[in-house]
Amino acid sequence: MRHRARTRRTVLTAALAAAVLTVSLTAGCTRHGTADDGRAPQGTTPAPGGQSAAGPVLAVKIDNVAAAxxxxxLDAADVVYAEQVEGGLSRLMAVYATRLPGVVGPVRSARESDLELLRQFDRPTLAFSGAQRKLLPLIDEAPLVPETPDRASAAFYRGTDRPAPHNLYLRPAALLPEAPGRAALTTGFRYGPAPAGGTATASRTVRYPMARFTFTWSADRHRWLVSMDGTPARTTAGTRLAAATVVVQYVRVSTSKYHDVLGNYTPFTETVGSGKAEVLRDGRSFEATWARPAATDGTTFTGADGGPVDFADGPVWVVFAKA
Known part of the structure; x- marks a missing residue:
């Protein structure tokens, strides 16, 4: 296990060293303020063919314990990734390309898995509260733009509605001049009509040791309504979180060398490779396989007939489950 971990870290470090960022990252206190939702109008459509991205995507690490x-x-994100972290809990990474909300949060710390996941984007901006000290050199070497309260203090603030550490918020406009557009979402996802077949599905639950996600089909909204730990998920403005497409992606999860202050080791979610997946769209479930040959590639999904599985237009939630 230790040999595999050392090998993975060596390969990751070598691959990332070509774009070294000399940034000092630590978690810190920020100024206080009051959170607002700042939502943009709902609805996004794929960019026309040939349209260029105006810049990098914004990825934000989002707290997901009950207190957060x-x-x-979160409802403005184009893609939301859910992964298991220490103690069997979950954390989210929200990716923004077509629109930037006024405020995002609560913002929490980065993980080693984030570096591999974000290699599919061109120098993305990663907003996070900080990271485990031994992980900071890898973040410094990664081909991304790391933004923390210490680096961009004007972009972050502490809300007064809940205690720390669950009250750190980000103003995306302070980091990006504008939303880069759909072309910046180099995830490999395809959008189009639903494939033939599939199984009618009313709801789907994915469980971690200490967390669970449930997606329930709403014919009225033509969306999968999100619940977390048995409770309907809403934004601070009361908007019910919903996805047009949900992906349950089965991946290898190993133990990294990093751990929290209680000694709980961080799972490493491997998103390069291949495996089984389940794609939920239009009230149906489709069996699929996923493939991402290299870290710089997006992830493709192939159906049982050998053809690509297209996603429905709108927000995508990807939940990484242990294979």
């Missing part, structure tokens, strides 16, 4: 809910600005 409801979150702010």
């Amino acid at each position: 809910r409801p979150q702010t600005g």
